[in-house]
Amino acid sequence: MCTSLLYADAQRRAYLGRTLELSLELPYQIARFPRGAEIRSVVEGHPGLQWRMDHAVIAVTMPAAMPAPGAAFAPSDLKIIEGVNDAGLACSVQSYPQAGGPQAPLDPARQAISAADIGAFVLGRFSTVAQVKAALADTQIELSRIPILGGLQMPFHYGVHDAGGASLVIEFHRGQLAVYDNPVGVMTNAPQFSWHLTNLNNYAFLSNVDRSRGRFADYAVEQPGSGIAKAGLPGTDTSVDRFVRAAFYAQFAEKQSDPDLAVQMVAHIMNNFDRPRGITIDPPGEGSGHLQVAGHDLNTIPTEFTSWTSLTDLDRRRLYLRGGSGMGYTCFDLPSQAANPRFSVAPMAHLMPSMPPPVDLA
Numbered sequence: 001m002c003t004s005l006l007y008a009d010a011q012r013r014a015y016l017g018r019t020l021e022l023s024l025e026l027p028y029q030i031a032r033f034p035r036g037a038e039i040r041s042v043v044e045g046h047p048g049l050q051w052r053m054d055h056a057v058i059a060v061t062m063p064a065a066m067p068a069p070g071a072a073f074a075p076s077d078l079k080i081i082e083g084v085n086d087a088g089l090a091c092s093v094q095s096y097p098q099a100g101g102p103q104a105p106l107d108p109a110r111q112a113i114s115a116a117d118i119g120a121f122v123l124g125r126f127s128t129v130a131q132v133k134a135a136l137a138d139t140q141i142e143l144s145r146i147p148i149l150g151g152l153q154m155p156f157h158y159g160v161h162d163a164g165g166a167s168l169v170i171e172f173h174r175g176q177l178a179v180y181d182n183p184v185g186v187m188t189n190a191p192q193f194s195w196h197l198t199n200l201n202n203y204a205f206l207s208n209v210d211r212s213r214g215r216f217a218d219y220a221v222e223q224p225g226s227g228i229a230k231a232g233l234p235g236t237d238t239s240v241d242r243f244v245r246a247a248f249y250a251q252f253a254e255k256q257s258d259p260d261l262a263v264q265m266v267a268h269i270m271n272n273f274d275r276p277r278g279i280t281i282d283p284p285g286e287g288s289g290h291l292q293v294a295g296h297d298l299n300t301i302p303t304e305f306t307s308w309t310s311l312t313d314l315d316r317r318r319l320y321l322r323g324g325s326g327m328g329y330t331c332f333d334l335p336s337q338a339a340n341p342r343f344s345v346a347p348m349a350h351l352m353p354s355m356p357p358p359v360d361l362a
Contacts, residue, residue: 001239001304002094003273005246006161006185009262010255014165016090016312017270018082023282023290023302026062028348029078030321030332033057034341035086037075039120041113043142049111053124056338058319059083060310060348064116065147073345080119086338087127088163088314091119093156097289098190100153101175103143112140115154118170122160129166136170136179143172159187163314169193186246189239196243203244206232208252237280237304242273259316266311267320267329277305308348323352 004018037053053075061078084090099115106112113121118141126132145151158170159182167182173192180193184200187193212223233248234241249269256262282288282302290302311320317334330351 001189002092002187003242003246003270004092004094004159004187005250005269006165006167007250007253007262007266007269008165008255009259009265010257012165013259013262013313013315014088014161014163015262015266016092016161016310016314017266018092018310018312019270019273019275019306020081020094020308020310021275021304021306022095023304024298025307025324028081028308029061029063029073029345030348030351031057031059031061031073031075031078031080031345032337032340032343033059033075033120033124034343035338036341037124037343039117039124040076041117041121043112043114043144045108046106046110046112046140046142049113049121051121051125053120055085055087055089055124055127056334056340057083057085057120057123058332058334058337059119059123060308060321061345063148075120075343076117078345079116080123082310082312082319083119083123084312084314084317084319084334085123085127086317086334088317089123089127089129089132090161090312090314091122092159092161092187093119094159094187095155095189096157096171096173097155098174098192099143099155099157099172101143101173103172103175103177106140106142110140112142114142114144115156115172116144116146118158122158127162128164129160129162129168132160133168133179133181141177143175157187157193161185161314184247185250186243188243188246191240196240199240200244200247203232203248206244206248208248237275245272259313263311263313263318263320267309270309270311274306274309275304277303280304308352321348321352323348325349326352326354326356328353328356 007015040050059080060082160168167185169180309322319332320329322329
């Protein structure tokens with residue numbers, strides 16, 4: 001599934017780390033949405049909401065449906081999964097299978113947006129978490145069905161973060177919308193976000209201080225090396241355990257003063273959530289279910305793996321991406337592109353560095 005966390009450096013600048021795990025590779029597209037790009041959200045039975053992008057955006061996207069051979073993508077065709085805008089607002093879309101369910105009736109006379117367009121709506125129109133929260137109070141959102149997911153209701157929830165360090169979670173649970181302030185800046189998957197915060201109370205004892213010496217009666221004990229402080233961290237790759245670990249790393253990782261070093265720190269943190277193929281498998285009848293995507297049938301026992309990792313420098317408006325085929329990051333610097341009036345899109349696989357060739361020492 002997915003893990004995201006917000007890290008603050010020594011100057012309280014915000015950086016977002018995120019991994020995406022699925023049991024299959026998908027045709028992710030890197031898109032630059034210019035200011036003024038037209039977006040239209042289609043909701044059956046309602047006037048669709050249309051808007052011009054007030055902010056330039058760089059994002060990882062997925063098409064809601066694959067285009068005809070040779071046809072080009074338009075801005076409204078691509079749904080944002082991870083992105084940042086020129087105001088330093090970031091949005092992450094992560095798996096949440098419990099989203100689907102009956103919704104309260106929407107007013108058919110009012111405009112509505114599809115939940116698939118929340119990323120473009122948030123990043124295209126707003127600068128801060130506070131603005132997003134205020135807008136959501138007056139926005140009708142349809143938990144729409146997605147053709148490429150076989151007509152499944154949008155099985156996702158959404159994390160929003162701004163350059164000031166504020167965070168928000170937008171979550172449908174069994175069809176009912178909830179908007180949460182996120183005081184820890186962490187999001188994984190099910191259960192509900194509020195449950196994860198309650199569960200953190202079970203880990204109030206956690207600290208990064210090694211307690212390496214002790215005594216049993218007259219017998220003194222001592223750890224042979226450092227690292228015992230992590231003994232209380234839960235170790236599985238379930239969303240529950242990952243949430244606790246992410247909160248721990250975001251809290252205790254050393255606070256860097258240099259932005260480049262801060263980005264490197266987030267990269268090191270996210271390595272702890274990288275999942276190789278085969279580490280966990282889900283045999284039929286024994287394991288959990290997996291997202292089914294049209295045209296991407298599984299022909300082996302499913303194994304979730306990290307497809308890509310992103311690092312976002314919200315202050316400098318930079319998005320760094322690493323694909324599963326290499327260990328290096330590609331940097332997309334939005335300020336240097338924000339004035340470009342052209343909508344641009346390219347397959348993610350074409351932009352990610354692979355493993356470097358061997359080098360001979362002189």
